Amino acid sequence: MKYPFIIFCFFLFSCGEQPSDTNVEEPNGGSAIPVRLAEVERENVVLSVRATGQVMSNGEARPSFKTGGIIAKMYVKEGQWVKKGQKLAKLDLTEINARTQQAKEAVAKAKRDLQRTENLYADKVATLENLQDARTALKMAEQNVRMGNFNIKYAKVRAPISGKVIKKLVNAGEVIGPGMPVVVILGNSKKDWVVKVGVADRDWARLNTGDRATVRLDAFPGKTFKARVSKLADTGNPGSGTFDVELALIDNVPRLAAGLVASVELFPKTMANQTVIPLDALVETNGFDAKVFTIENNTAREMPVRIAFLHKDNVVVQSGLDGIEKVVTDGAPYLYDGAEVLVV
The missing domain is CATH 2.40.420.20 (conserved putative lor/sdh protein from methanococcus maripaludis s2 fold)
Structure with missing residues (x-):
């Protein structure tokens, strides 16, 4: 630039x-x-707009466990390519299985209690309220079993997208909480790559989605790539005072990586x-x-x-x-x- x-x-x-x-x-x-x-x-x-930005991926994913526990095994490492649905990590099931078994025992007890209450109610010894409470207790115990089975099912984390593991955040044997990501995956499809730049408010007001642009990457000197405005930020960046503009690359770029420096010239349709x-x-x-x-x-x-x-x-x-x-x-x-x- x-x-x-x-x-x-x-x-x-x-x-x-x-x-x-x-x-x-x-x-x-x-x-x-x-x-x-x-x-x-x-x-x-046509007043062109010039700015400097970076190549980024919109396909970033941070998969996590639904429930907390101790990580039993990690199946991937940093730099590894993964496919959507591939297993990434699993939890130690000792605690989850124990809680699920407790819930099953509670169901068996609730069934016995309900049977006794029904007999007592038939003999007019138990009240209708006692019978209703016993039935409710059985339903609650059965739901706890369902929750346990659900947690067992999601004690494994699978890749939500295909891409590259750029960061492994935890290791086997560590304790992790619910919702805490285990890895960072960067999407590798062509549509995932974008160029993000910041422009002044007066330039942002002249731009529209679909406006054409040219992109030059320091990694590929002497080459210019075509792009179009794909997204305009609805709020300004409080740190820089600029508004983010996202560009979708049209031309095929030989190789991309997050963080590549890009020099951009945008051409608003309005003259x-x-x-x-x-x-x-x-x-x-x-x-x-x-x-x-x-x-x-x-x-x-x-x-x-x-x-x-x-x-x-x-x-x-x-x-x-x-x-x-x-x-x-x-x-x-x-x-x-x-x-x-x-x-x-």
Whole structure:
């Protein structure tokens, strides 16, 4: 991204150099200085947005256990490729099996209690409330068995997506709580890879999903990849003050990894009417500040302007030329405010 800026600065500062054309007369003794004029154009120009970001994967997954316990075994290691549904880890079932067995014993007891209560109720010894309580106790015990069987089933963690294990967070023998991830998996399908950049609020407002973009990766110098805006953030980043823009890559990239640095240029569909002048009209440039000359009654008038960016062989002027129709090109470096000129 730094190279276009260097080239841009080179053009700006070169505008202030004296031309080698000896046919243009320098001012002397009040004689008129010959100059040529160029029209100040108003064009619909696409204002591109440039930003730096990183390659990331939207397919990241952090699988975890439903219940806590001691990890009995880990089946994967960092850097290993896994397929969706592949077993990653399992818990020690000693405690889970014991609780499930307790629940089963409670069911057997609840059934015996219900049978006795039904007999007593038939003999009019137990009340209807006693009978209802016994039936409720049996249902609760049966649900506890279901919970135990469910926990046994999910005492194993399987990969929710296909991808690469980029981080193993726990090891066998460690205690883990419910919902705590065991590994981090990065999705490896083409649709998972995106480029995320942060842009200013004024640029975010001009962008829409589907806008085209180009991406250059430092890992692949000299290559440019096509992309499109796939997502615009609904909230700003409080740390940087920018708004995140997500790009989906269209071109096939030979190899991708999370964290690759990307230089991005985005092209909003909306155009803006801009003031455009020839590059030769600029004099005394200083960064994005410059001066141009316009002619009023055969007299040069100096006009300070603010440069926006280069556009083809011209310059888009941000401010300073309101109401001006023509500017001096040839002969501009020899002029000063109030100089007498001859338009040729």
